[in-house]
Amino acid sequence: MSISIANRVLLGFAAVLALMVVLAVYALSQVAEVKDTNEVIVNRNVTMLRQLSAIQDLQNRARATRQTIAAQALLRSLNRPAPGEDPVPAWRKDALAAEAAMTQAISTAENLRDVAMTADRAEAWRQIATILKDADAELRQLHAGSERQISAAQANDVNGVTGAMQAIDASHNAFGKLISSAVDVMNAAIMAGQKRVNNVYEESRTSVLVALAIAGLLGILIAFGIRRSITQPLHAFMAFVERVGEGDLGGRTATTGPEEIARLGVTLNQMVEGLRQLARQSREATENLNASAAEIRASTQEQAASVEEQLAAVQETAATVDEITHAGAQIGKRAQEVIASAQATAQTSNAGLVAVDETARAMDAIREQAEAVAENIVALSEKTQAIEEITTTVNDISERSHLLALNAAIEAAGAGESGQRFAVVAAEMKTLADQAKEATAQVRSILGDIQRGINASVMLTEEAVKRVAAGKERTDTTQRTIEEITGRVQESVQTFQQIVASTNQQQLGIEQVMGALQNIRQASQQTAAGTRQLDSAAANLSQLSQQLLTLAERYRF
Amino acid sequence: MTDEAPLPQSDRRARILDERTRELARRRIGPRAAAAHGEAHLVCSLGRNHVGLPVASVAGVLPAKPCTPVPGAPPAVLGVFGHEGRTATAADLATALGVARAANGDPGGAGVFVMLKGADPRLALRVDSVQTVEPLAASEPAEAMGRDGGSAFAVGYAPLATPSGPAIVTLLDAERLVRSLLSPSPAPGA
Structure with missing residues (x-):
């Protein structure tokens, strides 16, 4: 069939709609019937009841008026006349009206009996008519009695009034009983009517149900037919979509059949194609996400490690700063000790300087003495030089004499015999010369000794002077050294005082450093906490991306 | 000067000086030993050696004077004065x-x-010093000592008692000396 699905559905709906309409119409007609029956019965009931009630009202009014008349009569008899108009006409009107109403009610009952819907109703109307007839008779009797009472009243017959009361009351009671029995029968009629209505209702209900069943069956058949014509092609689609739902995005579906089916096939193919692309992109994105999450994880772990290192470094630094603080305190203490000892050293140096001064003065005295000795020795040496020169002259003389003596000996030897005495003289001269030479040699040697002694003395004196000079130098050196030491010690004292001051500053600085370290440690801890959070978030991200990946792998293409 | 000997004490020094003075003043009158032995020689010293020159060939002694060198002379010649x-x-x-x-x-x-x-x-021989004039006799002839440069002019050897101990005096032949020193030396290149 090439009718489109929509048309098929429309046709089916139209058929069902037609069935529904027919059914509705039928049902409505049945409902109208029921309503009519109900209305009729109710109307009749109401009419009758109204009439009965009217009768009762009229009668009660009449009774009331009658009683008023009686009362007035009694009052009049007591010489208390009641104001107001005369109620007798009113009573008569009411009584007549009551009778008319009764008559009407009887006729109504009889009519209704004739047109009664059911036999029960007819029976009830008949009973009512009968009762009403009895009641009518009773009413007339009552009215007659009332008439008598009224005329008695009008005649101001108190006894007659009171005497008639009993009969009236009996009649009234009988009338009332009849009326009430009529009402009871009325109730029965009502019940019968209700039953009739129920019956009618049930009949119509049954018929409507039957029609409904037929229509339902027809509709089901139509629906089945349309369904089959629709669901067969849809099964294929459903199978295809199921496969897609399971994750197989690789297939295509047929595109033949009615135009909706064909369009649906094409659209499904497009959709699957779109899903394929989406799944592909999603997988790629998820893989990227996974990789990025892993990178983030790695970097957060690095960061955590570095933060740990930072904390450790901060710990070490804090410990080092502590040590520095202690060392600084110790430095301060030592500096104080050194200052005290330096001051003691200064005092000692002063004493040392005094001693050195005395030593220098003593050395100066020694040097002066040595210089005096040297002067004496120099004078002695000069005298010795003079003696040496004289000795040299004498030695020269002795040499010449020696030579002269030798010459004389040679001449004497050359002269022979006559030179013998001359030879003796020459020998004597030679001896003299020799002695002089010996003496000068000895003098010279003694002079040499003296000179050597003088030299030794000079040397010793010089050495003494040198030693004194050296000692003086050393004393000067010592003095300078002591002064330098004192100066240095003073400088050291100042330096150590500066050290103490700067150590105090250092302590302040270190306290600041400690504060800054505390801040750094707190910041590091916060960073560490944040990094842990980051790490856990990255772990979550990793996990999620893993899950995404798992999800994305559901789709195969 | 590193002489560490201290000066002797003054009385000891006086005693030594007195003894020396007495020693000096004493005349040496000793026996003239061997006055008749040998000929009179003039005893000269050349360093540690003693030489003797016969008095007969000695004209006299005089202190050394500076000489003017003469070229072309034998190496022993000092010069002229x-x-x-x-x-x-x-x-x-x-x-x-x-x-x-x-x-x-x-x-x-x-x-x-x-x-x-x-x-x-005239020829003058330079010696270190002249000691004395003594009669000396050659106890050993020069030929026994052999022919060397030092004994070319020696005629003999004689003992002598000197103040510094016994010594051997080389007696020289003056004429040979003169001849060798004053003979004209061959001109160089001739």
Whole structure:
């Protein structure tokens, strides 16, 4: 069939709609019937009841008026006349009206009996008519009695009034009983009517149900037919979509059949194609996400490690700063000790300087003495030089004499015999010369000794002077050294005082450093906490991306 | 000077000086030993050696004078000098005899000239010092000592008692000395 699905559905709906309409119409007609029956019965009931009630009202009014008349009569008899108009006409009107109403009610009952819907109703109307007839008779009797009472009243017959009361009351009671029995029968009629209505209702209900069943069956058949014509092609689609739902995005579906089916096939193919692309992109994105999450994880772990290192470094630094603080305190203490000892050293140096001064003065005295000795020795040496020169002259003389003596000996030897005495003289001269030479040699040697002694003395004196000079130098050196030491010690004292001051500053600085370290440690801890959070978030991200990946792998293409 | 000997005490020093003075003043009158032995020689010293020159050939002694060198002379000749108005030739006896001059002694001293007789011009021999005139006799002839440079002019050897101990005096032949020193030397290149 090439009718489109929509048309098929429309046709089916139209058929069902037609069935529904027919059914509705039928049902409505049945409902109208029921309503009519109900209305009729109710109307009749109401009419009758109204009439009965009217009768009762009229009668009660009449009774009331009658009683008023009686009362007035009694009052009049007591010489208390009641104001107001005369109620007798009113009573008569009411009584007549009551009778008319009764008559009407009887006729109504009889009519209704004739047109009664059911036999029960007819029976009830008949009973009512009968009762009403009895009641009518009773009413007339009552009215007659009332008439008598009224005329008695009008005649101001108190006894007659009171005497008639009993009969009236009996009649009234009988009338009332009849009326009430009529009402009871009325109730029965009502019940019968209700039953009739129920019956009618049930009949119509049954018929409507039957029609409904037929229509339902027809509709089901139509629906089945349309369904089959629709669901067969849809099964294929459903199978295809199921496969897609399971994750197989690789297939295509047929595109033949009615135009909706064909369009649906094409659209499904497009959709699957779109899903394929989406799944592909999603997988790629998820893989990227996974990789990025892993990178983030790695970097957060690095960061955590570095933060740990930072904390450790901060710990070490804090410990080092502590040590520095202690060392600084110790430095301060030592500096104080050194200052005290330096001051003691200064005092000692002063004493040392005094001693050195005395030593220098003593050395100066020694040097002066040595210089005096040297002067004496120099004078002695000069005298010795003079003696040496004289000795040299004498030695020269002795040499010449020696030579002269030798010459004389040679001449004497050359002269022979006559030179013998001359030879003796020459020998004597030679001896003299020799002695002089010996003496000068000895003098010279003694002079040499003296000179050597003088030299030794000079040397010793010089050495003494040198030693004194050296000692003086050393004393000067010592003095300078002591002064330098004192100066240095003073400088050291100042330096150590500066050290103490700067150590105090250092302590302040270190306290600041400690504060800054505390801040750094707190910041590091916060960073560490944040990094842990980051790490856990990255772990979550990793996990999620893993899950995404798992999800994305559901789709195969 | 590192002489550490302290000066002797004053009384000891006085005693030593007195003894020396007495020693000096004493005349040496000792026996003239061997006055008749041998001929009179003039005893000269050349370093540690003693040489004797016969008095007969000695004209006199005089202190050494500076000489003017003469080129072309034998190596022993020191030069010429003037004495008593006349020119004389001076020669170094040590060089002439081939005697090594001792290093210790008196290299600064000029020595003594011994004027010899019989030469024209006159010849003076330079010696270190002149000791005495003694009669000496050659106890050993020179030929027994062999022919060397030092004994070319020696005629003999004689013992002598000197103040510094016994010594051997080399007696020289003066004429041979003069002849060798004053003979004209061959001109170089001739």
